[in-house]
Amino acid sequence: MENTIKAIVEKYDSNKGFLVPVLQDVQKELNYLPREALDLVSKFLKVSISQVFEVATFYKAFSLEPRGKYQMALCQGTACHVRGVPLIVDHIERTLEIKDGETTEDLMYTFETVNCLGACALGPVMVVNEEYHGKMTIAKTDKLLKKLGKEGNA
């Protein structure tokens, strides 16, 4: 891990101002920000660990917990809401047996709700690993989960 992070930090000339891009790259590489990684970023970038921790906890895009292989973000915007997102949230939570914002134990799925994905015409929208799925229904959600390898058991 040490070499990976050293390489990322050096890509940005060890410039303190690039803390956020460095953390973004680290997260892309490791899927989340483990504690050792933050310690190493602090060491190589010469930024105090308290500051690295502050930035890493400030942005929602950073996760200090391991995330699933499939990251699902379900839109909760007004347009999606009136088209029945609450039912889909319920359905996913029951199928995956996790709550909003959690990750399944086998590290396969992370499910979270977000406030608007900016694709209201397609509502309800769900993004799985940066791929948009529009006009979601419970049936379509089941189909999608099946494709991702999860059979509904509820």
Next chain:
Amino acid sequence: MSDKVNLTIDGRKLEAPAGSTILQAAKDANIYIPHLCHNDELKPYGACRLCVVEITHRNRTRIVASCIYEVAEGLEVQTVTERVLNVRKLVIELLLSRNKKSQVLQDIAQKLEVEKSRFELDIKGCILCGMCIRTCKEVVGVNAIGYKSRGFTREVATPFDETPPDCIACGSCAYVCPVDFIQYSEKNGVRTIWNTEFPMQKCTKCGRHIAPVKQLDHFKETLNLPEDHFDICLHCR
């Protein structure tokens, strides 16, 4: 541009150095503006919002935080108007909702004739003024603590909520905390702060405890002092 600017605060004509703040100018002229997150040793921050004043610019008035608003030529400032007091009352109510036991906050509330906060929150007591974090960074130069998370869940914390690796247990954060939220204790040669126990150095002559070992090491390192500089306490020298 000259180095001094003329401004009026509450009708008094004053001169202040360019680049200083309204709060600074008012302080120098003995005009009282309540404030919590300002300290002369720290950079202006503008967190507590108690120091709001009303400024007049082209016949329009505006509410600004005096601790971060720079003085300007011809600036007209009112520190006590109905609008200012209204804002301050709301601010102190919000602050009280975070820490209703603080004597400092209660005193300010009393001055503003606020009896009770309309907001009932069960928050631990930190008002998030950032004094501790800024002191640790700017004055002590250690950077051991910082904010965690944001918005409603924001709090002052040590990295990962664990033993702060950079902390020297100097207690500056506890000293500057305006609402005494940060506390430390000393017992049997151990100073406890941020849920961590720091051993203290003993005077080789009288056996009294001088200060946390880590703090003395920090002084020795930054000031290039000899290794045995703090072996004897002030009383025994």
